Amino acid sequence: MAGLIEAQPAAPHTLDSLATAVSLSPSHLRRLFVARYGMTPAAYRQSAPGLEIAWDTDTSALGTIVLGATDKGLCCVIFTNESSAQEALANEFPRATLRHDPAAVAPH
Secondary structure, three states: OHHHHHHOOOOOOOHHHHHHHOOOOHHHHHHHHHHHHOOOHHHHHOOOOOOEEEEEEEEEOOEEEEEEEEOOEEEEEEEEOHHHHHHHHHHHOOOOEEEEOHHHHOOO
């Protein structure tokens, strides 16, 4: 779903057009998107303006993982190196407020 937005970031995506592209009703698409990405398609498209994203890092066999979460759920998982964790998240959501908060991310 997010891939449609990312493939054509300048396109005027509407909830209806995205829903049609994935053969879902607009309301069902919105519910699924919020459950999967922790934000609406419109907030995702606009780089999450005004949204507060808590983040933390963890390690894996593939390196450092940056986990970002909103009050609605996990919104991103990024593999990066430890020194650029917050920068990687800021690149993904440049208009969001980022807060390092392991306790807020832990339930996800």
